[in-house]
Amino acid sequence: IRAGLDRLRAYFLTRAGAPRKRFTDPRLPGGTPRGRRFRAAAATLAPVVHDVLTRFDRDVNLALARGVQRLFRIGVAEYRRELEARALLDFSDVLERAVDLLRKMDEFARSRYRLESRYHHVLVDEFQDTSRVQWELVSLLVQSWGEGSGLVDDAPLPPSVFVVGDRKQSIYRFRDADVSVLEDAGVAVAALRPDGPEGRVRQWISHSFRAVPDLLAFVNDLFTAIEKAPARRDAFRFDEHDRFPLAGPPDAAGGRGPALGLAVGESVERCAELAAGEIARLLRDGQVRDRRTGLRRRAEPGDVAVLFRSRQSHGEFERALHGRGIQTCVYKGLGFFDAEEIKDLRALLRYLANPWSELRAAALLRSRIVGISDRALARLAGGLSDALLALDVPAAMADLRGDDAELLALARDTVPRWAALVDRVAPSELLDLALVESAYDAELGAGHAVQARENVKKFRGLVRRVQNRGYATMARVAEHLDQLPGDVSNAVVDAFDAVNLMTVHAAKGLEFPVVLLVDLGRGAGAATPPVRVTDRGDTEASVSVWPFRTEADEDQRLAEREESKRLLYVGATRARDRLYFSAVATGGRVEPNRGSLGEVLPATFIAAMERAVAGAQPEIDWTGKTGRSHRLAVVGPEQPRDRASAGDRSAAS
Structure with a gap:
C-alpha cells in the first residue's frame, strides 16, 4: 500500500x-x-x-507518534535511573528543581527569607539568549519586590533588577533561547514599579563604538531592507531604536578603497581563492585601526575573521589560505576528533591497545606518526602488524622504495619498544615518549600549526584525566576516548598571528578589523528530521513523523528564517573597518539554499552580488531604502605578485 x-x-x-x-x-x-x-x-x-x-498520513502519524513518545519515556526513565544511581543532576534538573522550589515558597518560607536577605539587586546580561524557564527563575526571585513585602523593602537602597539584551542577537534557539522572552521581561519589570518614571523602565543603547561610519550606514540600510514578519513574536525587528547614529572616525578604509567588498565566484573553491587573494593583499599593504590606540597600523593575520553559517564551509577557505602560506586558526569550525592531529594520536593509542590488529596497524602506518604511502600500505597488506613487530624483516619490505622503506625502518626501531612499555608505564607518559621519538611536532609545522599544537596539548590532558581516575590500561583509555561525543570543540587558542576561521555563533561577542561573511548560499546542512518535536511553550509538545506535515512544521521553518536574519546581523556587526560578502553564483545567478544567510538578504543586494560575477567593474553601488548609495569593491583575480608577497610575509612572521 x-x-x-x-x-x-x-x-x-x-x-x-x-x-x-x-x-x-x-x-x-x-x-x-x-x-x-x-x-x-x-x-x-x-x-x-x-x-x-x-x-x-495524519492517521499513520498518530500511531507512529505514540510509539515515538513511548520510546522517549523509556529512554528518559533509564536516564533518570542512571543519574539517581550516581546521585547526579544534569543542568536541566538543577534549573527545574530551583524553579520548583521558588514556586512552592510561601511568604513565610525559610528559604524565601534567606534569598531575600541575600539578593537585593539582580543583573541579567545577554538576556536575548535566555530560555523561558530561566526567566521564570529570575522573575520568581524578584516577584515580591513589586508586592511591597519582604525583607528587601527594609534595605537602605530599594531593590533593582536590570535586564540587558539585544533581540537582534538572539541566535541560540537550538539551546531553547526564546527571543520573545525579552518582551515579556520588559512588561514584568515595568510592573514591579508601576508608579515609577516610565522613561526609565526601558532604555536603548544605539551608539556603536566599534565600526566606522560607512559600515554603520550600510548595516542600517541593509537590515532596514530585509523582509520583516511583524505578526510573529519571534520576528526580527529593526526600527528607529536599532539604527546606529552615524558618528565616528572618518575615512573608513584609510584612503584605500571602499569599506565593503564582494567576492562572488562560480564555485566555493573559486570564492575561497578570491577571498584568500584579498586577504593576502590586505596583509601586504592594508591598514586597520588599532583597537587600543585608534591609530592606523599595518594589517596582521589576527585582524581578519572568515565567518560562515555552518561547519561544513571552512575547509575550502582554509586550504586556499594555506596555499598562500597564511596561518589559520579554526575556532570550533572543525570537530576536535575530526582534526588530523587527533586522528593520528587516536590511531597510536588504539594500536598500542591491540598491536596485532591489522586494521589498527594500518591506521598507525598511514598516520603522520609513521607516514608511509598508500602504495606501500597495499604492498604490506596482510602482514601490517608483522611489518612493525616481527623480528624477521618482512619480504614485502624489499619492494618498498625511497621514503617508504626509510620510514618503515624507523618505525620498526621504535614501535616495538613502545608496545613493550604498554601497561608498564602510564598511558600519558608513553604517549609523550612516542611524540618525542617520532618527532611528531615537525609534522605540525605547516597550516594551522598553533591550533594543531593546542589540540595535541588538549588530547594529552584528556589522557591524563582518564588515567587519574584510577588504574587505567591502554585498552581502557583507548576505549574511553572512542566513546567520547563527537562534538568536542577544538582547543581555544589566541590567534595573534593567524587568520580566524569560525562560525557566526563562535564569533558572537567578538570583533575584528576585517570580516568576510562567506559561503552565504549554503544552509545549515540539516535535512528535515524524520521525527520532529515542536514545543510552543503554551501547550503540550507536538510530535510528527515524516512524511506527515503539520502547521507546526511551517512555523518551525519560519522561526528558522527569523533566526537566520539575526545570525546575519551578528555576522555583519563583527567588523570594525572592512566587511566582505562572498557567495557562489551558478550561471551568473546567486540562489541561496534554505537556512542560509543569503536566503534572507534583500533581493536588491542579491542582484548587486550577481552584477559582481562578471568582474567588469572594480566597484559597484547598492542603494538602500533611505536612498543612500553604498560603494562595494569587487574582489578580482589575485595578481602573481600578491601571492608571492603574502607567502614571503607569512614566512617572515
Missing part, C-alpha cells in the same frame, strides 16, 4: 506537498483532445488525492 501511495504522491503532488496544477506525460501529447482531457481530469483529481493522502 505504501509503495502505491508514494507513486500517487509523486505524480499528483509537488515536492512541497501541494496539489499539482500542471501535468506532463510523453505518452499523451498536449495538443490532442485525449491529452487535454487527461490533464484536466488529473488537475481535478490532484486536490482529492492531496486530501486522501493528508488524512492517511
Whole structure:
C-alpha cells in the first residue's frame, strides 16, 4: 500500500506537498483532445488525492507518534535511573528543581527569607539568549519586590533588577533561547514599579563604538531592507531604536578603497581563492585601526575573521589560505576528533591497545606518526602488524622504495619498544615518549600549526584525566576516548598571528578589523528530521513523523528564517573597518539554499552580488531604502605578485 501511495504522491503532488496544477506525460501529447482531457481530469483529481493522502498520513502519524513518545519515556526513565544511581543532576534538573522550589515558597518560607536577605539587586546580561524557564527563575526571585513585602523593602537602597539584551542577537534557539522572552521581561519589570518614571523602565543603547561610519550606514540600510514578519513574536525587528547614529572616525578604509567588498565566484573553491587573494593583499599593504590606540597600523593575520553559517564551509577557505602560506586558526569550525592531529594520536593509542590488529596497524602506518604511502600500505597488506613487530624483516619490505622503506625502518626501531612499555608505564607518559621519538611536532609545522599544537596539548590532558581516575590500561583509555561525543570543540587558542576561521555563533561577542561573511548560499546542512518535536511553550509538545506535515512544521521553518536574519546581523556587526560578502553564483545567478544567510538578504543586494560575477567593474553601488548609495569593491583575480608577497610575509612572521 505504501509503495502505491508514494507513486500517487509523486505524480499528483509537488515536492512541497501541494496539489499539482500542471501535468506532463510523453505518452499523451498536449495538443490532442485525449491529452487535454487527461490533464484536466488529473488537475481535478490532484486536490482529492492531496486530501486522501493528508488524512492517511495524519492517521499513520498518530500511531507512529505514540510509539515515538513511548520510546522517549523509556529512554528518559533509564536516564533518570542512571543519574539517581550516581546521585547526579544534569543542568536541566538543577534549573527545574530551583524553579520548583521558588514556586512552592510561601511568604513565610525559610528559604524565601534567606534569598531575600541575600539578593537585593539582580543583573541579567545577554538576556536575548535566555530560555523561558530561566526567566521564570529570575522573575520568581524578584516577584515580591513589586508586592511591597519582604525583607528587601527594609534595605537602605530599594531593590533593582536590570535586564540587558539585544533581540537582534538572539541566535541560540537550538539551546531553547526564546527571543520573545525579552518582551515579556520588559512588561514584568515595568510592573514591579508601576508608579515609577516610565522613561526609565526601558532604555536603548544605539551608539556603536566599534565600526566606522560607512559600515554603520550600510548595516542600517541593509537590515532596514530585509523582509520583516511583524505578526510573529519571534520576528526580527529593526526600527528607529536599532539604527546606529552615524558618528565616528572618518575615512573608513584609510584612503584605500571602499569599506565593503564582494567576492562572488562560480564555485566555493573559486570564492575561497578570491577571498584568500584579498586577504593576502590586505596583509601586504592594508591598514586597520588599532583597537587600543585608534591609530592606523599595518594589517596582521589576527585582524581578519572568515565567518560562515555552518561547519561544513571552512575547509575550502582554509586550504586556499594555506596555499598562500597564511596561518589559520579554526575556532570550533572543525570537530576536535575530526582534526588530523587527533586522528593520528587516536590511531597510536588504539594500536598500542591491540598491536596485532591489522586494521589498527594500518591506521598507525598511514598516520603522520609513521607516514608511509598508500602504495606501500597495499604492498604490506596482510602482514601490517608483522611489518612493525616481527623480528624477521618482512619480504614485502624489499619492494618498498625511497621514503617508504626509510620510514618503515624507523618505525620498526621504535614501535616495538613502545608496545613493550604498554601497561608498564602510564598511558600519558608513553604517549609523550612516542611524540618525542617520532618527532611528531615537525609534522605540525605547516597550516594551522598553533591550533594543531593546542589540540595535541588538549588530547594529552584528556589522557591524563582518564588515567587519574584510577588504574587505567591502554585498552581502557583507548576505549574511553572512542566513546567520547563527537562534538568536542577544538582547543581555544589566541590567534595573534593567524587568520580566524569560525562560525557566526563562535564569533558572537567578538570583533575584528576585517570580516568576510562567506559561503552565504549554503544552509545549515540539516535535512528535515524524520521525527520532529515542536514545543510552543503554551501547550503540550507536538510530535510528527515524516512524511506527515503539520502547521507546526511551517512555523518551525519560519522561526528558522527569523533566526537566520539575526545570525546575519551578528555576522555583519563583527567588523570594525572592512566587511566582505562572498557567495557562489551558478550561471551568473546567486540562489541561496534554505537556512542560509543569503536566503534572507534583500533581493536588491542579491542582484548587486550577481552584477559582481562578471568582474567588469572594480566597484559597484547598492542603494538602500533611505536612498543612500553604498560603494562595494569587487574582489578580482589575485595578481602573481600578491601571492608571492603574502607567502614571503607569512614566512617572515
